[in-house]
Amino acid sequence: MARARQRLSRLLRLLSSSRRRVLVVLVVAVLLIGAVGSFAALTAQPTVRKLALTVPVGAGADGKPVALDTTLFFPPAGERAPAVVLAHGFGGSKDDEQADAVSLARHGYVVLTYSARGFGSSTGQISLDSRYEVQDAQRLVDLLGRRPEVRSDAPGDPRVGFAGESYGGALSLLVAGVDRRVDAIVPSITWNDLGQSLFPQFATSGGASSTPAQVVGQGAGVFKRLWAGLFFGAGSEPQGAVPTPCGRFAAQLCAAYESAAGTGRPNPTIRRLLRESNPASVAGQITAPTLLIQGETDSLFPLSEADANARAIAGNGTPVKVVWYAGGHDGGSAEAARRRDLTTGWFDHYLRRDGSPPDTRFEVTKVAAGLSTTDSTAASTVVSADGYPGLTGHRAVGTKTVQLNGSAQTIVSPAGGDPAEITALPGLGSVLGLVGGGPGSLPGQDAQFDSPVLTGTVALVGAPSVDVRISSSTGNATLFAKLYDVSADGRESSLPQQLASPLRLEGLPTLGRTVRIVLPAVAHDFPTGHRLRLVVSSTDQGYALPQDSRTYRIALAGARSVILPTVPLQATGGTRGPLIGGAGAGLLLLALAGLWLARRLRRAGAVAGVDAALADVPLVIGGLGKAYADGFRAVDDLSFRVERGQVVGLLGPNGAGKTTTMRMLLGLIRPTDGEIRVFGHRIGPGAPVLSRVGALVEGPGFLPHLSGRGNLLLYWRTTGRPIEAAHLEEALAIAGLGADIERKVRKYSHGMRQRLAIAQAMLGLPDLLVLDEPTDGLDPPQIREMRSVLRAYAEEGRTVLVSSHQLAEVEQTCTHCVVMHRGQLVAHGSVGDLVGAARSVALVVDDPARAAEVARRLGATDISISSAGLTLTLDGAPPAALVRALVEAGVAVDQLSPQRRLEQAFLSLVGSSQ
């Protein structure tokens, strides 16, 4: 215990030096930076072994044999590892997955990438993830089951996961739906129902939804012309030199698509074919834990597709995690690193089973939720909830209802569908918001219904819904519903993620029909002071539009309000917030309590330090000592007393401890032993009795940019005492600086500053004046004047303590003297007594030799004879006795003068203590 305390105090001492402190900080910073650097160096990338294989699989619809081009990536470590199959997107090849594959392999997985049939160097025809592609994937699982590098659950059953985006994502879902050997999947930005994705229908029959983005469309909707064209165009890329309309598509699929593209309506063949490609058909059988990553800016496979997959898979009791990220088919590849981490984390838990906690939180990226701290541009943040609302084991999504206003409006659908409004375009979604458009940009083509100004923020997470009554001049309607965020004055509006909900209605009665429209699913905060604006328009550039011209009548129906799903979402990592907050608040309280306690203790201490008996004694020092940390004792057992009216000289050579004593007297440094009392009050830092002490210690201290007078005034003001009590003019007279008092102290000479400092010490005519080497820098006439000033000061009943290392100074100025040497008291008394303790006399006589003999008989010492006379030291005997003896002995005494050999006296005092 004692040792620990010792060590602690040593450490504190070590830290107390300022330079060392800065050094310590620097060293810590350098070490930290070094540690981070070496960490980066140590995690240098290990190499990954690759193996390209051509895998024969079953023939396609055309009966021709098919071979898949694959690559296996092996992790650096030799143990059997779980496997991951990475499936590429539509129009891509296995090469797209190379970077992800290497990253996963380094992380400890055997990774298989392959080009799907009809893509890259694989042969065969595209049949849109139908049974052919699914069987291919199963052959790959077979292959992995035979590889010795792959960990297996049972013979022929490898530990394997599937991941892929879009086309590859749907394949992951489909293979997991039919093959129980698949252990985990991460499908991204993919579909549940390809029919709904290509012929979207957002008019529903109504009914409550428990998940945020549920859409149960009634019948086929509007043909997604632009997207479908791109989708099929990518597959039609010719393999040979001569382009053909069908490219590598299976013939039946190609014919069906051509028909749909021509009419804008799905024929029975394409309906059947698309159904074969639907995860919807098998999702209910998936047992592999599924991480669904869907894009918020995706007009091809919107969030509602992932919602449908999640519901179906979770309905089977399978763990599902849903992530909505800031990207998708419309908007580039944002958050790539985060999605890669999410994928790896999912596989680590369910394939490698590394013991990490299962994470099925629902994560949402809020776009433009704040500003980037690096460049102040818009930045997104990730927020999350415990799980995807409405899935088994999680609460249903909450809702908020916002009233809409507006009477029925008639809008036009122009013949041929042009001009058409522009919302999202493939690959350009996020840019379009800046280009323009917006409600009312094509007059007469949209109906608008506004909410009142919002009184609180509405945080929408999911797909809102609204009841609208629609009638059409032809009985059929193709419409696009959107929910804008409009500023209060209506001048600025934005369409979250540029998404629109298409709907197609047939056989409408003349009076119209009420339908529930599900609006696009987004994560968007409608701020206080803004409005919601429902816009129903007749055209959209991205879709097949009716060729005839029509008019529609649109009116609010039902509750005339929009129902918005809401999910309580927290900032990720926010769970630590309360902890930090609690700790911080606790610390603050503790600090305040400490402060209060310290204050109380100090108050209590201040009252205890009064000794009434000494109330009239200017200064009593008792047993004073100051030892520094290094063991040096600057002052040791110093005791003396100063009475009123005395001018006391504190005498001693340099380093005797005079200044240290004065510093202790002023409360600047703490004594290690003993105490100092001024008028009975014990001195400590800031003792109030110090207001009765004026001081000059170790040179003047002034603000260089102020004048002499300015400095004195400012100093007096800091004491907080009334200006009348300062006696400023008297002090200025003592300083004797004349007109220079108005000049800046910076320009003063050493002596001028010294005089100003003495004047400052005398401000307020203190009862005890403490001056450290006051004559330092003064010229002889000024020194003489200073002497008389100090004597006169003491004669008024005040007390002066002057330190000096010059004996003459003390002897001529002081009434009393304290001699110090090496921190200790050597002598203390009146100047006369001290000088008398070793008194020399000079004699001018006619017979020095005889005089010396007489003197020796009287006990005189140190006798020295010169031609004019002699000097000697009388030890005890008065001079009169010597004169009488000399005269009696017949020696003629011409002159006797006291020879004050102060140097000698001082040296003898100091010397005796050695």
Added chain:
Amino acid sequence: MSALGGAEGYRPGRTLPLRVEARRQLMRRRTQLALGFLVLLPCLLAAAFKFGSGEPDNGAGPSLVDLATTGAGNFALFALFASTGFLLVVIVALFAGDTVAAEASWSSLRYLLAAPVPRSRLLRQKLLVALGYSGLALVLLPVASLLVGWLVFGWAPVRSPLGTSLGTAEAMLRLGIVVGYIAVGLLVVAALGFMIGVYTDAPLGAVGGAVLLVIVSNILDAVSALGGLRDFLPTHYQYAWLDALGTQVQWGAMARGALSSLVYSTVLLALTWWHFLRKDILC
């Protein structure tokens, strides 16, 4: 004579009045220069925007720089954004770090303490005045920017890089929140400078040390390998006030930043007091 044994008219609680300390600091050239520079800076910025001819670099959507010339409010926000990281840090470190250290270097500290100004009171008054001047600087910059921006670019609704715009009343409220948060956030810089000033008695060391530690904290904050540990860096939430410019004010990060700053400041100031009340004044 007072009960505590002081001279006529002396009360410990009346020593070094704030007014006197404020005057003491105001008469210093460095105070005048620092405050003057904060008025000059908006003029320089306005001139730069007015006469500069470069095309705005539009990589990731508009930033506060791109919107600076929209109007007075945006100009003030940009001035604050540009100054938060360094300029305001230096000025606050100067005001807080130099106040005690300069007295020590002039040798006037011992005369203040022997006057006597109680040590705790000396620290308190000096800190309050330093914080006062820091606050003044912090208000001066946006006010000067608003005036200069108004003259040069006119008055217009504030546009946020998020695409929203704020009316005058709302914008002024947000600006107030921003300035308030920056003030609280800079508290830790003030406390740090104050502490180093009291510990080292070297004015330059105090200012330099505080700025150096802020820079080191910023560098460490850029090391993403430190992960969640960065939340505990004193400058981690330096720019959290940008959250006040969204469609709605988001308090989460600002609350954490304010708390972090307050906790660090409390610890640093407690250390300062602890040290100064025990220190032997040797200079």
